[in-house]
Amino acid sequence: MIVFPASSVSGGVGFVSRSITADTTVNFPCTTTNTPCQNSPARRSPPLTTVSKVSVYDGSNSRTVNGFDRSSSFSNDERQIRRSAEWKAAKDYNERGLLFEGKVEGFNNGGLLIRFYSLVGFLPFPQLSPSHSCKDPDKKIQEVAQSLVDTMLSVKVIQADEENRKLIFSEKESSWLKFSPQLKYGDVFLGRVGSVEDYGAFVHLRFPDGFYHITGFVHISEVSWDLVQDVRDVLAVGDHVRVKVINIDREKSRVTLSMKQLEEDPLLETLDRVIPQDYSLDPNASDAGHLGTIEPLPGLDTIIQELLKEDGIHDVRISRQGFEKRKVSQDLQLWLSNAPPVGDRYTLLARAGRQVQEIQLITSLDQEGIKRALQQVLERVP
Numbered sequence: 492m493i494v495f496p497a498s499s500v501s502g503g504v505g506f507v508s509r510s511i512t513a514d515t516t517v518n519f520p521c522t523t524t525n526t527p528c529q530n531s532p533a534r535r536s537p538p539l540t541t542v543s544k545v546s547v548y549d550g551s552n553s554r555t556v557n558g559f560d561r562s563s564s565f566s567n568d569e570r571q572i573r574r575s576a577e578w579k580a581a582k583d584y585n586e587r588g589l590l591f592e593g594k595v596e597g598f599n600n601g602g603l604l605i606r607f608y609s610l611v612g613f614l615p616f617p618q619l620s621p622s623h624s625c626k627d628p629d630k631k632i633q634e635v636a637q638s639l640v641d642t643m644l645s646v647k648v649i650q651a652d653e654e655n656r657k658l659i660f661s662e663k664e665s666s667w668l669k670f671s672p673q674l675k676y677g678d679v680f681l682g683r684v685g686s687v688e689d690y691g692a693f694v695h696l697r698f699p700d701g702f703y704h705i706t707g708f709v710h711i712s713e714v715s716w717d718l719v720q721d722v723r724d725v726l727a728v729g730d731h732v733r734v735k736v737i738n739i740d741r742e743k744s745r746v747t748l749s750m751k752q753l754e755e756d757p758l759l760e761t762l763d764r765v766i767p768q769d770y771s772l773d774p775n776a777s778d779a780g781h782l783g784t785i786e787p788l789p790g791l792d793t794i795i796q797e798l799l800k801e802d803g804i805h806d807v808r809i810s811r812q813g814f815e816k817r818k819v820s821q822d823l824q825l826w827l828s829n830a831p832p833v834g835d836r837y838t839l840l841a842r843a844g845r846q847v848q849e850i851q852l853i854t855s856l857d858q859e860g861i862k863r864a865l866q867q868v869l870e871r872v873p
Contacts, residue, residue, distance in 0.1 A: 614660040
């Protein structure tokens with residue numbers, strides 16, 4: 492069980508021990524188990540840290556026992572009526588998606604304890620806003636929790652189950668409600684990498700107020716135009732990156748990001764753009780129409796032969812070549828030009844070192860079909 496009323500049935504409140512009264516037992520998740528909770532240190536921590544005093548208002552003069560206020564003028568029926576009313580309020584907050592300003596009463600290995608009137612609910616550490624960890628990245632989660640004790644947090648009720656006495660909060664969902672209206676498709680944010688997975692990276696977005704309020708996701712396919720086998724080869728926790736918003740799912744509170752879309756697609760270039768204007772094309776190649784006229788770049792002849800094996804590709808010829816001022820890469824690079832097709836004729840570009848060759852492709856495929864054919868060929872060619 493997670494939630495308990497601040498005033499116990501027999502007139503006692505106890506946070507330090509898990510038994511509040513002889514007939515009321517509260518089990519907090521992830522308190523003193525041998526298996527550490529997610530985002531918590533492996534070492535064993537005290538089961539709970541709280542403020543030294545909790546006031547219980549029940550209509551009579553309060554008194555303090557062992558550092559906590561207690562009073563007992565309410566009858567059991569009256570206390571039950573009050574608790575039921577508060578659970579009803581919690582359910583209303585949950586169903587209507589309202590935000591609540593709750594005081595942090597303490598924490599355990601799994602999360603924070605949040606005051607909701609006389610009830611105390613639970614906010615798991617993964618449901619904290621990223622603003623806390625980004626503010627001081629070197630702090631451990633327990634240190635962050637300690638610094639939040641006695642502060643007020645804006646939270647959303649994400650579970651209110653009176654029967655099982657579970658009252659769960661999320662600050663992350665609260666931040667989404669407050670700041671997601673500022674997100675628009677195409678927006679560019681500075682971000683900080685929060686975690687890296689096999690399938691992509693979670694990035695905390697920095698808003699104009701300087702805080703990181705929302706976390707988005709960059710899929711592995713949106714990290715770079717280059718083939719990325721392992722995201723960890725490109726990104727690490729704590730890296731600062733620029734990202735573009737490419738999708739917003741407001742129902743699921745998700746934002747999808749891209750890093751590569753802030754760079755030009757290397758598959759969309761023209762030879763005239765690659766070659767500086769003060770560098771003319773090779774005059775001997777300008778009227779070339781056959782492979783024998785221009786010696787293909789190393790490895791290009793094999794790729795051309797493999798392309799001719801693809802369905803929908805009818806002819807592949809090198810038409811002309813040029814030379815760049817600087818050497819970009821000695822490796823062979825191949826991409827699709829953004830020059831508009833002429834009938835069924837598309838243009839490819841190949842580059843190695845300073846040399847660039849233009850290739851005419853006669854095909855019944857569209858642009859996406861050509862890209863897929865290129866990817867299949869490049870996977871076959873070593």
